[in-house]
Amino acid sequence: MINLFAYNIPFASIFLLMISAIITPLLPEKNRLPEKLSCCVIGLVMILSAYLLYVLTNSGAPLSFNFPMGHFPAPWGNELRAGPLESVLSLVFCAAMLLSLLGNFSSTAEDIAPSRRQIFCVLVNLLTASLLALTYTNDLFTAYVFIEINTIAACAIVAVKEGAETTRAALRYLVMSLVGSGLVMIAICLLYDLTGHLLMQNMHAAIQVLVRTKNYLMPLTVSLALITTGLAIKSALYPFASWLPDAHGSSTNASSAILSGLVLKGHIFTIIKIFYRVFGLEVIHLLRMDNVIFILGLLAMIMGSVHALRQNNVKRMIAWSSVAQVGYIFLGVGLNTIAGIAAACLHIIVHACIKPMLFTAAGGLSNAAGHKKGLHALMGTFYVNQWAGLGLAVGAFSMMGIPGFAGFASKLSLTLASFDSPVIIWSLAALAASSVLNALYYVPAVIVILTHHKDAHKNFTAPAPTYIYRDKFLSGIILRAIVKTYHEGS
Amino acid sequence: MNEEIKLIWQKFFNWVSGNGPRPENEVIPPEPPPDLPFTQKPKDKYTRFHEATLKERYNQWLEIHGLHIFSLIYSGLSVLTCIVIVCLLLATVAELPPFGDEKNPANNEVIRRYVEHGGHETGAQNIVAGLILDYRAFDTFGESAVLFTAAVSVLMILGVSRRNNIEESSPDLNESGQNFLERAPPVNFHEIRQDDSILRAVASLSIPAILLMGCVVVINGHLTPGGGFSGGAILSTALILCANAFGFERVHKFFNERTFIISSSTALMIYALSKGYSFFTGANHFHSIIPKGTIGNILSGGLILPLNICVGLIVAGTLYGFYALFSRGDI
Amino acid sequence: MILVEWLLLIFLIVCAIAVSISKNLLNSVIIFMSYSLVMAVIWVLLRSPDLAITEAAVGAGVTSVLFFLALRKIGKLEHNKDDENN
Amino acid sequence: MLEKLFLNHYEAAAVILSGIGLTNLLLQRNLIKKIIGLNIMDTAVYLFLAAKGYVEGRAAPILLENGSGGWLNSANLYVNPVPAGLVLTGIVVSVSVTAFALALTLKLYEYYGTLNIDEALMKMTQEQQELESKIDDAEEEVLA
Structure with missing residues (x-):
């Protein structure tokens, strides 16, 4: 049995974030107090998650436990479930959130008016709380409610930077997300009707019975298809990803970092949970959803990179690259093996760490170039803001999958995972093609920022703040990746 | 009779189209013609020209970029998708367990416990109230958080931006001529204020009744249908009516942005803390000190009554806040 | 009783179609309001009085008021625009 | 199939309504209509859920007195309370989303003069x- 303190951490982390969101509007706006408070709380939650991970992996306790929310046991009340994977994800989410906030501390001040900044903090806290709730929850309807919080908070975070473009992007994002959540809601209703439960393990048992007796196979397929489509829209799988570059490209740097690093991941992890915990991999295979996901993942890997190649705006380029990376994750999910899902989780973590860094670095570079976002305008910015330049380079190498960087580990595990599956040729070809395409747009970007520009001193403004946080971060990633695969394997 | 309906329609129409009340033309309003709803209203020359050009420019733009076909395909595809979805879902529905049958999978041991033990486990007579505020309270907490998120976001989008813009008007927006609203003078109280004596008389009679009704619905949430959310919505209508009849300044005296934020944050905080206490004690198998009371009494249901009051406060404040923000961009 | 149910359901569908094809936003909103009211009645038939109260207060009340306010504000904005440009 | 649809007429109507709502949400160019479509879709889904909770000949889920000071708490007397609880939550969610979407729409109109x-x-x-x-x-x- 794990100790009482660690046992309460999942609940405590969600509630701490909620409470800090609730009291933030009451704080004075002076001294950027709200932002400091949210950073502190997110940092605290990060430490708590790390401790939970430590306890879960080292104490010889059972690897996961259920936490009933209230006085009533499993099928009657809500429940949280925490295991190593959940605690790793919450640790990564909190860390990425904290670093995105700290790394963009000054650009946030430039982009957002003070009174909006306070609300921005409320939204960030709510977003983190909803992400953690999505990570820990064991109940489908709770997941739906927190998906909605996530949606509203994410759209509001896009719109937090005032301007015509962000408003349009936020609306577009909102409409697409609402289509997604509508589909998810329909699917949850169907599943509730078929199984009579909302809790994941009870649903799983009921679905196994239904499949064994070959009852209601068609409604099951439809609900699976609907819930997958809904969440795929929200997590920007390729044909549904048209909203992403707008939303991520136009908002303030902190928002882009948070959105593309974390919000997408929350939805993807929900899909993985539904596949793995609600339906079970055999049922997914039986209902043919794995093939669909696999093909869409392949498509996203290629098309995301192709779109990214055509962009001139550096933030939009990185946003389209997110679409390609989401494709990698779905490729892993579509392999429909334990190894595939482990690789997908690993890529979620890697991408959640690197994408915020890329956005932060790109934001820092474009600030250094006088708030221009065109790729050619960034020429030589490395020499103005070395940390940001280094961050962009490291992130780019990692995205390309150069050995020694974090992206390599996840691409390697994806490759290894696809060895067992009959579709190995396709997945290997797509991995190779996508890596080459990644290189085709990331390498020129790195070269551009490294090229010495003789007018550098004239145009460029003062360097952006330190990005030192970013690098410490990265060295830990590979280590964590290994820990993670170890847990999935065991 | 017909004339009266026309007159009422006219008033409503004027209100919606933003022309405000016209107490002086109680007899027969001269303009605009009553049958034309506001979207088809003949507009001033410039606007019509402007909208026409916008449409034209839009069509041209579609053609230039070769998007016309794309937009047609998009429309066709979405209709097709929806037909496919409807057919698929209809086929699914045909396979689902039959309607109203008691042997449906949903009527399982979970429901049995809710009904059979719900009474003494939660102390609430209304099973739904016990369900959402005790058994599945985490969902409901999430729901309040959704409302809070939306309130804060709408405040940010409509309220705060306006305040900032008036204080430190951003030059780049005004230069491009885009932001015509920001150049409009800020709305003052007098402009919206209604001098309708009938409305005032009716409002002063009905506002206490509505408030009472709202309180009854909130406080009896664990005994009868209703509860924090519906009661809060009723309470907010009393505030809205007050603002409409006596002007926003009256409401502003006791309910402004500061009180809005303080009241909803405090209520949500009480909600979170009390629910957190009950989650904590429940999960750790500690004894909870909250008495359940006897079913059917007003003081029963453990935490449900205070939680309903908190939710009612949040909802009333938030919905009035939405109203105020939408109608004048400030609370 | 069955007949009433069917009538109400058909009314809902007609309302939904009318909302989508009506050219006038104000009409759409009013039709949507009646849709919500009928939905509240149906929920009473389905033995869910809690839902009926909430839907009547929220769907037919608050949501419609928000739509009206939005339309009104758009009308108002157009007026401002006209005033400024004339 | 048609017979079963007649049997499940509430669900069938709900599904058709949600299809119409979804069409509006996807197809309409006008944002206000999109948002109305969203609301139609949401209420349709709630209708579906509420219909799923209904059981023929049972009472609303509010405990009835049995005449001697006790409560009738047999599970065979009341309809399923879970869908009602879920729908209550859902209604709040959809009104919040509607308000937020309308606010963004107004802002869009301010900036661009179009819906x-x-x-x-x-x-x-x-x-x-x-x-x-x-x-x-x-x-x-x-x-x-």
Whole structure:
């Protein structure tokens, strides 16, 4: 049995974030107090998650436990479930959130008016709380409610930077997300009707019975298809990803970092949970959803990179690259093996760490170039803001999958995972093609920022703040990746 | 009779189209013609020209970029998708367990416990109230958080931006001529204020009744249908009516942005803390000190009554806040 | 009783179609309001009085008021625009 | 199949309504109508859920007195309370989402003077082009 303190951490982390969101509007706006408070709380939650991970992996306790929310046991009340994977994800989410906030501390001040900044903090806290709730929850309807919080908070975070473009992007994002959540809601209703439960393990048992007796196979397929489509829209799988570059490209740097690093991941992890915990991999295979996901993942890997190649705006380029990376994750999910899902989780973590860094670095570079976002305008910015330049380079190498960087580990595990599956040729070809395409747009970007520009001193403004946080971060990633695969394997 | 309906329609129409009340033309309003709803209203020359050009420019733009076909395909595809979805879902529905049958999978041991033990486990007579505020309270907490998120976001989008813009008007927006609203003078109280004596008389009679009704619905949430959310919505209508009849300044005296934020944050905080206490004690198998009371009494249901009051406060404040923000961009 | 149910359901569908094809936003909103009211009645038939109260207060009340306010504000904005440009 | 649809008429109606709502949400160019479509879809889903909770001949889930001071708490007397609870939550969610979407729509109208996202996109791209050409001109002047 794990100790009482660690046992309460999942609940405590969600509630701490909620409470800090609730009291933030009451704080004075002076001294950027709200932002400091949210950073502190997110940092605290990060430490708590790390401790939970430590306890879960080292104490010889059972690897996961259920936490009933209230006085009533499993099928009657809500429940949280925490295991190593959940605690790793919450640790990564909190860390990425904290670093995105700290790394963009000054650009946030430039982009957002003070009174909006306070609300921005409320939204960030709510977003983190909803992400953690999505990570820990064991109940489908709770997941739906927190998906909605996530949606509203994410759209509001896009719109937090005032301007015509962000408003349009936020609306577009909102409409697409609402289509997604509508589909998810329909699917949850169907599943509730078929199984009579909302809790994941009870649903799983009921679905196994239904499949064994070959009852209601068609409604099951439809609900699976609907819930997958809904969440795929929200997590920007390729044909549904048209909203992403707008939303991520136009908002303030902190928002882009948070959105593309974390919000997408929350939805993807929900899909993985539904596949793995609600339906079970055999049922997914039986209902043919794995093939669909696999093909869409392949498509996203290629098309995301192709779109990214055509962009001139550096933030939009990185946003389209997110679409390609989401494709990698779905490729892993579509392999429909334990190894595939482990690789997908690993890529979620890697991408959640690197994408915020890329956005932060790109934001820092474009600030250094006088708030221009065109790729050619960034020429030589490395020499103005070395940390940001280094961050962009490291992130780019990692995205390309150069050995020694974090992206390599996840691409390697994806490759290894696809060895067992009959579709190995396709997945290997797509991995190779996508890596080459990644290189085709990331390498020129790195070269551009490294090229010495003789007018550098004239145009460029003062360097952006330190990005030192970013690098410490990265060295830990590979280590964590290994820990993670170890847990999935065991 | 017909004339009266026309007159009422006219008033409503004027209100919606933003022309405000016209107490002086109680007899027969001269303009605009009553049958034309506001979207088809003949507009001033410039606007019509402007909208026409916008449409034209839009069509041209579609053609230039070769998007016309794309937009047609998009429309066709979405209709097709929806037909496919409807057919698929209809086929699914045909396979689902039959309607109203008691042997449906949903009527399982979970429901049995809710009904059979719900009474003494939660102390609430209304099973739904016990369900959402005790058994599945985490969902409901999430729901309040959704409302809070939306309130804060709408405040940010409509309220705060306006305040900032008036204080430190951003030059780049005004230069491009885009932001015509920001150049409009800020709305003052007098402009919206209604001098309708009938409305005032009716409002002063009905506002206490509505408030009472709202309180009854909130406080009896664990005994009868209703509860924090519906009661809060009723309470907010009393505030809205007050603002409409006596002007926003009256409401502003006791309910402004500061009180809005303080009241909803405090209520949500009480909600979170009390629910957190009950989650904590429940999960750790500690004894909870909250008495359940006897079913059917007003003081029963453990935490449900205070939680309903908190939710009612949040909802009333938030919905009035939405109203105020939408109608004048400030609370 | 069955007949009433069917009538109400058909009314809902007609309302939904009318909302989508009506050219006038104000009409759409009013039709949507009646849709919500009928939905509240149906929920009473389905033995869910809690839902009926909430839907009547929220769907037919608050949501419609928000739509009206939005339309009104758009009308108002157009007026401002006209005033400024004339 | 048709017979079963007649049997499940509430669900069938709910499904058709949600299809119409979804069409509106996807297809309509006008944002206000999109949002109405969203509301139709949401209420349709709630109708589906509420219909799923209904059981023929049972009472609303509020405990009835049994005449001797006790409560009738047999599970065979009341309809399923879970869908009602879920729908209550869902209604709050949809009204919050509606308010938020309408606020964004108003903001869009302030900026672009249109309720159509595509027209707004067009306006934006054209303005960007104008702005870029202006910047180019300015740069050329500086260079000259």
